[in-house]
Amino acid sequence: MERFTIVESAHVVPERIVTNDELATFMDTSDEWIHSRTGIHQRHIVSNENTSDLATAVADKLLAQANLSADQLDFIVVGTMSPDHLTPSVAQQVQGRIGATNAFAFDLSAACSGFVYTLSMASKLLATNYQRGLVIGAEVLSKLVDWEDRSTAVLFGDGASGVLLQQVSTETGLLAESLKTYGNQSEFLTAGRQQNMNHFAGNIVTADPYFHMNGREVYNFATRQVPVVLSQALEKAQLTANDIDVYVLHQANARIIASIAKRFGQPIEKFPINVTDYGNTSAASIGILLDELRKNGAVHQGQKIALAGFGGGLTAGALIIQL
Ligand code: ACO
Structure with missing residues (x-):
């Protein structure tokens, strides 16, 4: 720990x-x-x-x-x-x-x-x-x-x-984690390509600030890989899905979250959702939700919570935390 x-x-x-x-x-x-x-x-x-x-x-x-x-x-x-x-x-x-x-x-x-x-x-x-x-x-x-x-x-x-x-x-802190990177699927989500303007550059790669995403592939990746990293982290912590009080997942899409809850046979109430109000805020989303849950008392000392993120890279990760 x-x-x-x-x-x-x-x-x-x-x-x-x-x-x-x-x-x-x-x-x-x-x-x-x-x-x-x-x-x-x-x-x-x-x-x-x-x-x-x-x-x-x-x-x-x-x-x-x-x-x-x-x-x-x-x-x-x-x-x-x-x-x-x-x-x-x-x-x-x-x-x-x-x-x-x-x-x-x-x-x-x-x-x-x-x-x-x-x-x-x-x-x-x-x-x-x-x-x-x-x-x-x-x-x-x-x-x-x-x-x-x-x-x-x-x-x-x-x-x-x-x-x-x-x-x-x-006895509080990180009980277990599973972090995974799938760089071979990086083309499914890219943003912010840089341009090499150097004097010696051959084939100039042009700059492109924008998001390009294969939404269907990222959706399938998330619904498949988040359960994998969550299961691995739970196993390392010697816990089952029932032992987790609240699942604080990256807020990209309410349907992805519902599908993950179903996969674990857990009530959707254990998977709070605020993507409705904020959209996908990438690295900020889990912390925004966690702060709201702490401030309204839904997450508190003594609980075990699971955090899970997924997205560009492609990347996925789950942490099991004892509060
Ligand atoms: N409004 C209306 N129609 C639209 C819109 C829109 N905003 N966007 C697309 N469409 C149309 C498409 O053109 C398409 O029309 P067509 O069938 O005539 O071609 C149709 O709607 C269906 O489009 P799909 O892309 O197949 O829609 P899908 O059901 O896959 O939903 C979505 C798209 C919501 C993006 C879904 O794939 C998704 O949520 N993917 C996951 C994305 C994600 O979670 N990313 C997180 C990581 S982000 C990060 O790391 C920064």
């Missing part, structure tokens, strides 16, 4: 809400199509903020809630696939802005598995000699969306979330 406790959780989303009906005013789509296929009704979209702004707001909230100063942090890890720059990373921008002078900071890129991968890596840091750190998932996916491609534009939203983790000696 990798011991830690979740001291605080927080999330922020941009103020601007874009409903399915609003999308239908400039795109050939409808609330009926989007809602019936995905469960999404609306998403939050930035006007001026970038990923580092949302991530910094989450960091500020976490420190204020915990009544800690930034110099008490040992590390900041941000899961993101939509950083402001290639360098500095979002985590480094956050570290500078909040004045976390004793913390090292870096980003981790694992698309919609970003929160799970980042939390897993943070648990390894806490198992060594680091005491306290922030795990943040932050995305401004709206800058990667081709707003003329209805097959992807309706799916994504902007937002950020995070947890403040602290090393403890109690």
